[in-house]
Amino acid sequence: xxxxxxxxxxxxxxxxxxxxxxxxxxxxxxxxxxxxxxxxxxxxxxxxxxxxxxxxxxxxxxxxxxxxxxxxxxxxxxxxxxxxxxxxxxxxxxxxxxxxxxxxxxxxxxxxx
Amino acid sequence: xxxxxxxxxxxxxxxxxxxxxxxxxxxxxxxxxxxxxxxxxxxxxxxxxxxxxxxxxxxxxxxxxxxxxxxxxxxxxxxxxxxxxxxxxxxxxxxxxxxxxxxxxxxxxxx
Numbered sequence: 423x424x425x426x427x428x429x430x431x432x433x434x435x436x437x438x439x440x441x442x443x444x445x446x447x448x449x450x451x452x453x454x455x456x457x458x459x460x461x462x463x464x465x466x467x468x469x470x471x472x473x474x475x476x477x478x479x480x481x482x483x484x485x486x487x488x489x490x491x492x493x494x495x496x497x498x499x500x501x502x503x504x505x506x507x508x509x510x511x512x513x514x515x516x517x518x519x520x521x522x523x524x525x526x527x528x529x530x531x532x533x534x535x
Numbered sequence: 536x537x538x539x540x541x542x543x544x545x546x547x548x549x550x551x552x553x554x555x556x557x558x559x560x561x562x563x564x565x566x567x568x569x570x571x572x573x574x575x576x577x578x579x580x581x582x583x584x585x586x587x588x589x590x591x592x593x594x595x596x597x598x599x600x601x602x603x604x605x606x607x608x609x610x611x612x613x614x615x616x617x618x619x620x621x622x623x624x625x626x627x628x629x630x631x632x633x634x635x636x637x638x639x640x641x642x643x644x645x646x
Contacts, residue, residue: 426578453632453634455634457636463638464620464622464636464637464638464639465579465622465635465636465639466635466636467633467634467635467636470632470633470634472632478633480633480635481633481635512578512579514578514634516634518632522626523569523581523584523626524569524571524579524581524624524634525581526578526579526580527578528577528578529576529577529578
């Protein structure tokens with residue numbers, strides 16, 4: 423049972439480059455979300471989705487795009503990477519029903535030089 | 536976006552009981568309280584969830600008073616392996632759900 427799978431695990435980018443962080447879940451969860459976690463800090467919500475075709479902004483959406491064309495996948499796109507986007511990124515999903523619990527992926531460590 | 540407030544850090548010794556309190560003054564009627572544990576270099580994982588009074592599982596207990604403006608995670612007889620960051624989270628039940636986290640409580644267990 424794979425759960426929430428994130429790829430890649432590590433990535434180094436140069437300033438201005440673009441890339442997509444992949445997130446897939448095999449639990450048929452409606453709700454998916456992306457968080458970033460800076461060193462020694464808590465989780466900050468970037469974007470989230472309550473179902474296929476529906477996305478919404480979280481606390482820190484600037485510089486990131488998302489789409490949700492299928493229930494399983496929720497990719498996060500960095501349009502033009504900046505050093506301030508150096509962080510660990512976590513994808514999470516839940517059933518989307520009431521009082522659900524989040525299942526997290528193992529994270530992607532991104533460095534922007 | 537709903538936020539919770541927790542102490543930044545706590546220290547304890549092996550074998551002691553640890554209580555971590557979370558404040559959620561503006562909790563909505565249908566919100567549940569969920570606690571997560573995060574080890575270094577890993578994503579958070581679910582520990583326990585509750586709505587009111589007391590919930591207990593094999594890992595922890597959760598106490599939520601009648602006014603539901605706070606909750607307390609209780610870890611009985613902690614060990615070194617309980618050293619982690621603990622997050623309190625509201626699980627909203629209405630509208631589009633933005634599940635946000637506070638900064639968490641960093642628990643350090645000493646031998």
